[in-house]
Amino acid sequence: MFSKSEEGARTARLDRDRGLVEEARRDPSRFDALYRKYLAQVYSYAYYELRDHHAAEDATERVFMQALAGLPRFEERVDAFLAARAATAPVAAPLPGAIPAAETPDMTDASTFRVWLFRIARNVVANERRTYRRRPVSSLEAAAEIHSPDDVVEAAAAREAGTAAWQAVARLPEDRRRAVVLRFVDEMSTAEIAAILGRSEGAVRVLLHRALRSIAADLRGQLN
């Protein structure tokens, strides 16, 4: 455990959005900065989950409107975040040849506001999925068109890789897909994903590992 002063020092570093959040709580018009910062992340998450631009826009709008309305009630739950991490952190000795734990971005890069925002997003997207379930959805391959390097060959290769990745991810079970999107698209740490999905870090680690193995098998099958 941390001493009081250590904990204070760590918590002060924890939420990189603390300044913006405090400003927005004092003056709601300052919420704009948080909105601009997280728009693409929230929209991407919604789009990868719903596979439809219009549905993703609806979900994104709901997320930010709810976040704005709920901001006065938002509490920076750093203690809970730390406790969850402490409870699930591995106690084993460092693995031989592994990357030092100091390089992991978990603690210094975490944002409890982002976790809170994505919890809202998870709920909103779940509701949207129920709404859009009966409707046909457009292909996720459209996202591969985002790649537009000048080199035509490189563009084609990137598009092919993107399409293959899309298809493989789309075939994953819901929880694994969600974890993969948060990890690769939104570049979240395991701790953040765990907090958003309401699971332990160990469970998220296993989810991601299994997802990668499934995707590897899928890609291998496509190659063959």
Place this chain on the structure above:
Amino acid sequence: MLGNGSREARRTELYLDGLIAADERRAQEVPVDMDLDPAVLLAARQLRDGLVRIHPSFRFEEALATRLANGAARMKAGLPAGDAAPAAEPGTIATFRGLAAAGTAGQAEAEGSAAAPAASFRDIWPVTAFRRLPDMTTGPRRPYLVGGVGVGVASAAISLGAVYVAWRYSHPASGRMGRAVRAAHGRSSHSGRRSGVINGIRGVVS
């Protein structure tokens, strides 16, 4: 003690951390854990390249920014943020406020007047909603038309009215009453400040 599965999952996590960190540093070299399954490494790299972050359209971004700004203004006024009306209904007239208006609004806010909640909104309305447009509103407020068929019809009707007024002044009535009025005033109908204004209108509408 960690089981084999957890151990491997932990290795994968560390590899992914390294992969993303290398991406942020724009490093060419990516850390490799030789004990990890090469197929997993390949899949991770493919996902990193294939799963791009998507930005919504500029139009959507700005429309939502305006809605949020409306919600923020409502919150400051003590109302629920969620009841904010859509940003700009087609065919409505929105006030396009400039820096001059912002100054007076800020003063009102400082004085804590009843207009303060709406006034504090001035710093996001022009900057956020139209932040990529040049500021054309250093003068006093003027209405800004936001599309719509109804607005076009109304605008055309106003123009026709102006044309009629200008024509009527340039062709004074030849009836007895008109002659009597001109005789009483003893001057032309095209003199003075008023005719200057009318000529201005004629210049605009011709």
